[in-house]
Amino acid sequence: MEEKEKIATPDELQEYFINMGPQHPSTHGVLRLLVSLKGEMVQSVQPHVGYIHSGIEKMCESITYPQIIHLTDRMDYLSAHINNEAVCLNVEKALEVDIPDRIKVIRTIMSELTRIQSHQLWWASFGMDLGGLTCFFYGLRDREKVLDIFEETCGGRMIVSYSCPGGLMYDIHPNFQKRVKDFIKYFRKILPEYDQLLSGNVIFHERSKGIGKLTKEDAISFGITGPSGRASGFSCDVRKHEPYSAYDRVHFNEVLLTEGDTFSRYIARIEEMRESMNIIEQLIDNIPEGPFTVKMKPVIKLPEGEYYQRVETARGELGVFVISDGNKNPYRVKFRSPNFCNLSVLDHISRGFKIADLVAIGGSLDLIIPDIDR
Amino acid sequence: MRSIINYLKEIIFGVWSLLKGMKVTGSYFFRPSTIVTQKYPSNRKDLVMFDRFKGEVVMPHNEKNEHKCTGCGICELNCPNGTIEIISKTIITEDGKKKKAIDKHIYRLSMCTFCGLCVKTCPSNALAFSQKFEHAVFNRALLIKTLNKPGSQLMKGVE
Known part of the structure; x- marks a missing residue:
């Protein structure tokens, strides 16, 4: 009897390594993932960071506090205003300055607009990662409207540098309120289109449901925050637990889901856009004088x-952790960046899935590489 | 039997979800007014930037070729990365006093991060942002600019 040609089962396959990145479109920047594979299955993922290390923490030690602001823009460039706000709040807390309500409200509106535009870009690129090219055009089209608001009031589109210790660089533009209201009206109409296009799509469901499950316990022990953590049921919204600026005077829900897979991380971000719009609507009409x-x-x-x-x-x-020795420069500045912690879980949740799922998992964590490397 | 029904259901749901997405994209064919793309190089003549847009730092001069810069150096101090350099000279005013004035206000566009601190902190509002955004040049040296025009003087009344 002839012996049939033997087909190797996955257990007998040799383990091999693949470099994903540093120049790979689905890593959204210069992130290098050393992926160990058996066949098509991911055995382990080792992230190699530092390709875009710019030494921001060290640079902060040699410049003054108002100058730090423009560096934080460049860490997480999609939430530039929120980073600015963090440093400003820290300096104001240290100096015990009373901030008028107007500044607080404007900062909150700006933060929420930043959150919306960030999630829009994430939706655009996440759709593209999973093969939905139309999402990219639609997401960027709507993001342009937020960027126009930023450009008119702050002078910059992504790199806003709008907050400064003790307030804002400029007052809001006279058109600001009208533009924001127009945008909210427009985006409320557009958001169901996002759902029709991607959230209900059967291919998208197959690619994302049950992929990269993260339990609540793991989310807590890895320090996963933001929408990725809240999708696993980890209540970690700083806006709720430790309200800063004007978050104590608005009503909004913390989006909490339980599944913790790629799809629920997707839903968490979509719902967050809705919550952000609610927050803006509550504040935009009553900006105090x-x-x-x-x-x-x-x-x-x-x-x-x-x-x-x-x-x-x-x-x-x-x-933002600042040690001051009483000089005009900080002695040490440390940023606890969300993306660095979120990246650390990538190995844990992508084991046992296919390499194509690694793209989906990485996309759903929404990594910004300059924020990892700083 | 049940598995066959489920299988068919899945197919129908799948096709339905795809059609729903196609409806969104297809509807834009009949709504060309919602397309927002700007035809950039061909609309350069009537392209208006927002008045706060940070294109580059300029020093506005009036029609008598006068500027407001006293050469105090606050912008140079506040600049986080050494973009601005002020070379000053001593001039003798009409009533015979010696006075410090700027010789050259050098601005290196290639290093500027557009934080806006120089414009904000200038005590005499001598600096401003222009809305010019087409900065591409063939020679890197062209990005080092002297902001005060040749032969310009300090505006009267600005100390």
Whole structure:
């Protein structure tokens, strides 16, 4: 009897490595993933970071506090305003400055607009990662409307540099309220289109449901924050638990889901866009009158000590830790960036899935590489 | 039997969900007014940027070739990455006093991060942002600009 040609079963396959990145479209930047594979199944993922390390923390030690603001824009460039706000809140907390309501409300509206545009871009690129090219055009089309609002008021589109210690760089533009209202009206109409296009699509369901499951316990132990953590049921919204700016005067729901797979991370972000619109609607009509900046000393010197402030960016919790020795430069600045912690779970949740699912999982974590490397 | 029904159901649901998506994309064929793309190079003549857009730092001069920069150096101090350099000179005013004035206000566009601190902190509002955004040049040296025009003077009344 002839012996049939033997087909190797997955157990007998040799393990091999693949470099995904540093230049790979689905890593959304220069992230290198060393993927160990058996056949098509992912055995382990080792992220190699540092390709876009710019030394922001070290640079902060040699510049003054108002100058730090423009560097934080460049960490998580999609939530630039929220990063600015984090540093400003920290400096104001250290100096015990009372911030007028007008500044708080404008900062909150800007933060929520930033969150919306970030999620729009994420939706666009996530759809593209999974093969829905139309999403990319639609997402960027709607994001343009938010960027126009930023451009008119802040002068920058992505790199806004709008907050400064003690207030805002400029007052809001006279057209600001009208534009924001127009945008909310427009986007409320457009968001169901997103659902029809991608959320209900059967191919998308097959690619995302049950893929990359993250339990609540793992989310807590890995420190996964933001929509990715909340999709696993980890209640980690800093806006709810430790309200800053004007979040204590608005009503909104913390989006909490239980499944923790790629699809629920997707739904969490879509729902967050709705919540952000609710927050903006509550604030946009009653921006209090008042000054847009508090008079600060020309050279800001923090009193000696350690200060920590955390905010909720579009991707999770950003912590700014400043040690001051009483000079005009900080002694040490440490950013607890959400993306670095979110990246750490990639190995844990993508084991045992196919390499194509790794793209979906990585996309659903919404990684921004300059924020990982800083 | 049940599995066959489920299988057929899945197919019908799948096709239905695809058609739903196609409806969205297809409907844009009949709504050309919602297309927002700007035809950039051909609309350059009537392209209006927002008045706060941070294109590059300029020093506005009036018609008598006068500017407001006193050469105090606050912008140079506040610039996070050494984009601005002020070379000053001593001039003798009409009543015979010696006074410091700027010789050259050098602005390196290639290093500028558009944080806006120089414009915001200038005590005499001598600097402003222009809306020019087409900065591409063939020679890197062209990005080092002198903001004060040749022969320009300090505006009267600005200290």
